[in-house]
Amino acid sequence: MAASKEEMIEKLYECVVEMEDEDVVDVCNEYLEAGYSAYDGIMDGLVAGMNKASELYDEEEYFVTDVLLCSDALYAGLDVLRPKLEASDMDGDSKKVVIGVVEGDTHDIGKNLVKIMLETAGFEMYDLGRDVPLDAYVEKAKEVDADIVAMSTLMTTTMGGMRTVVEKLEEAGIRDRVKVMVGGSPISRKFADEIGAEGYSVNAVEAVKVAKELVGIE
Amino acid sequence: MLSASERLHLILDGEKADRPPCICPGGMMNMVTVGLQDEISVFFPDAHYDAEKMAALAKAVYDKGFFENYGVPFCMTVEAEAMGAEVTMGRKEIEPHVTDYAFDDVHDYKQVKPMDLNAGRAKTVIDSIKILHSYGDDVPIVGNLVGPVSVASSVMEATRFYKQLRKERELSHEYMEFITHELIRFGVAQVEAGADIIAIADPSGTGEIMGPAPFEEYAVPYIEKLQKACQDAGARTIVHICGQMHSVYDKIAKISSNALSFDAIVPLKEARENLPGRVIMGNVSTFAIELKDPDKVRTLTKACIRNGSDIVSPACGLGMGSPSENVRAVLEAVKAESA
Numbered sequence: 026m027a028a029s030k031e032e033m034i035e036k037l038y039e040c041v042v043e044m045e046d047e048d049v050v051d052v053c054n055e056y057l058e059a060g061y062s063a064y065d066g067i068m069d070g071l072v073a074g075m076n077k078a079s080e081l082y083d084e085e086e087y088f089v090t091d092v093l094l095c096s097d098a099l100y101a102g103l104d105v106l107r108p109k110l111e112a113s114d115m116d117g118d119s120k121k122v123v124i125g126v127v128e129g130d131t132h133d134i135g136k137n138l139v140k141i142m143l144e145t146a147g148f149e150m151y152d153l154g155r156d157v158p159l160d161a162y163v164e165k166a167k168e169v170d171a172d173i174v175a176m177s178t179l180m181t182t183t184m185g186g187m188r189t190v191v192e193k194l195e196e197a198g199i200r201d202r203v204k205v206m207v208g209g210s211p212i213s214r215k216f217a218d219e220i221g222a223e224g225y226s227v228n229a230v231e232a233v234k235v236a237k238e239l240v241g242i243e
Numbered sequence: 244m245l246s247a248s249e250r251l252h253l254i255l256d257g258e259k260a261d262r263p264p265c266i267c268p269g270g271m272m273n274m275v276t277v278g279l280q281d282e283i284s285v286f287f288p289d290a291h292y293d294a295e296k297m298a299a300l301a302k303a304v305y306d307k308g309f310f311e312n313y314g315v316p317f318c319m320t321v322e323a324e325a326m327g328a329e330v331t332m333g334r335k336e337i338e339p340h341v342t343d344y345a346f347d348d349v350h351d352y353k354q355v356k357p358m359d360l361n362a363g364r365a366k367t368v369i370d371s372i373k374i375l376h377s378y379g380d381d382v383p384i385v386g387n388l389v390g391p392v393s394v395a396s397s398v399m400e401a402t403r404f405y406k407q408l409r410k411e412r413e414l415s416h417e418y419m420e421f422i423t424h425e426l427i428r429f430g431v432a433q434v435e436a437g438a439d440i441i442a443i444a445d446p447s448g449t450g451e452i453m454g455p456a457p458f459e460e461y462a463v464p465y466i467e468k469l470q471k472a473c474q475d476a477g478a479r480t481i482v483h484i485c486g487q488m489h490s491v492y493d494k495i496a497k498i499s500s501n502a503l504s505f506d507a508i509v510p511l512k513e514a515r516e517n518l519p520g521r522v523i524m525g526n527v528s529t530f531a532i533e534l535k536d537p538d539k540v541r542t543l544t545k546a547c548i549r550n551g552s553d554i555v556s557p558a559c560g561l562g563m564g565s566p567s568e569n570v571r572a573v574l575e576a577v578k579a580e581s582a
Contacts, residue, residue, distance in 0.1 A: 085490065088454030090405040097406070129337040134402060134452070156331075156342060179446065181529040181559045182273060182338055210451075210486060210508075211559060216530055 030061045037070025037102060042077050044094035046101045053105035063109035071102045075145045079230045089134060092229070096141045120240045123165045124175040125153030127190070129183035135209060136177045138229040143175075146233045159186055163193045166203050172240050173224070175232075177209040184211055188220040204239040208232060246381030247311040248439065254553050255440070255479040255501040257522060262581030263548060265555045265574045266524075267304070268442035268481060269314025270387025272504075273560040275300050277336050278567035282307055288332035291318060291339055292363075294370035301375055305382050308571050310556075312440075313375045314385035316368050319444070322389050322429060323397035325358040325365050326422075336563045347400040349407045352418040355398060358425045360432050369436045376437025386438030386478075388430050390445020391465035392453075395422045401447070408457055415461070423465045427472040434476040441473040443500070444483040450491035459494045470500045481524060485559075492517040507558035511550040523551060526558035527573055533562035537572035544576035 040049035078095035081087040133155040206224030217225035226232040251264040267274035290296040318339040324330040327345030448462035470480040483504035504524035
């Protein structure tokens with residue numbers, strides 16, 4: 026007997042939580058063959074699993090590496106289900122975030138984690154990568170009419186660049202249209218206040234809450 | 244009155260001294276700011292590959308009243324570059340950093356080339372230590388090494404590296420052995436060139452990133468092996484661990500370096516309680532040094548000493564734009580506190 030939709034969704038969820046980036050593809054295909062909704066599979070299965078992974082991360086059950094492995098399973102599943110989404114499933118007005126690691130630093134795992142979490146939460150992400158020249162944040166924010174500019178660094182030696190980006194956003198005349206979020210191990214709430222960034226989060230899970238607050242979701 | 248070298252050696256050997264030494268090792272914990280470059284007109288990026296200039300900046304750190312040591316190099320890319328990672332040299336205000344990896348999958352680690360200590364910036368570092376040693380003065384010379392996990396994840400694509408630690412354990416250990424072996428060669432060469440102390444910082448190998456179990460499996464044993472080899476070669480050692488410690492104190496205790504150093508997030512009192520009998524180095528906020536004023540820096544420095552810091556140092560690398568009067572305030576406060 027074929028598995029019920031609920032059972033299949035539970036399997037998708039578990040594949041993500043248990044970091045099964047290969048099995049998840051088979052489960053997704055089975056799920057589609059049974060004729061179930063791609064949208065529900067993504068939201069109630071894959072994304073719910075990723076949310077569980079972030080919860081475990083918050084509780085220090087999971088660590089950065091675990092969450093990255095979960096996200097591999099998430100993306101492997103998304104690759105299968107996404108093309109099957111109905112036009113009506115697409116929500117046209119998601120908030121836009123430009124994200125990157127500031128120039129001078131190439132440690133991008135934390136940034137990638139935040140990107141994954143925000144993407145899972147429904148934000149439209151524009152990833153500038155790492156070692157990002159400071160002007161590039163401003164240009165991209167203008168180009169896509171971003172709601173948030175998010176910057177990270179792991180190095181104390183480069184955190185001064187974040188202040189420069191805030192100043193450049195002002196010079197470009199778009200400071201009042203975008204919120205600025207900063208993070209990374211040397212960064213603190215105090216530092217964020219000091220440079221005039223509205224948002225600071227201590228980790229990737231909190232980053233989602235902060236981003237939602239900044240753009241007035243929930 | 245003790246010389247800077249005598250004082251630091253006493254403390255590293257677990258003995259008493261007239262006051263805590265005040266140092267900043269170099270390497271990840273870079274202490275060469277834009278201000279210091281301007282002061283002696285020797286600049287990045289030249290100083291990263293010119294031994295004379297590297298030594299001149301290292302000497303200026305002591306001569307200009309920044310810290311009570313010499314230390315080289317001023318970045319954490321020498322080892323990774325020598326093993327094939329692509330590195331940009333940065334600018335006056337931006338340190339060198341890795342821009343591309345040598346390879347992407349641990350199955351290919353055997354294609355990584357061993358470090359050539361007679362060429363490139365590894366040679367620059369060794370030569371600059373020889374120059375500093377030739378001064379024959381009483382300033383301790385600190386040679387720096389990037390820790391095994393950080394080098395491994397700079398030579399190989401980092402995200403994949405962390406994932407393969409879970410999925411390809413045997414190969415990952417082989418790769419870590421290889422990296423550690425190369426680092427030992429470089430560390431011993433620095434000691435032979437005249438480094439009194441080897442400082443090891445492994446910012447990518449933390450309990451927070453890896454989780455306590457992989458930290459214990461992949462970070463601790465290789466750091467210990469590396470620092471032990473440097474001790475056996477005749478140096479004292481300092482190991483700096485980044486990030487929160489609460490989940491890994493018992494594991495850190497297995498690293499038998501002469502001193503352990505922590506970043507600003509770790510309360511020194513907590514470190515003291517959890518690591519009884521150990522020499523603790525730290526941890527004046529580099530955020531304060533970059534953005535506050537000398538008074539605030541002095542207050543924080545005094546708090547460090549009161550909270551049990553045996554060796555006062557910045558908690559991490561100095562922001563390149565840190566005002567010189569703020570940097571000097573650390574050492575001033577250490578001297579004033581014990582006058």
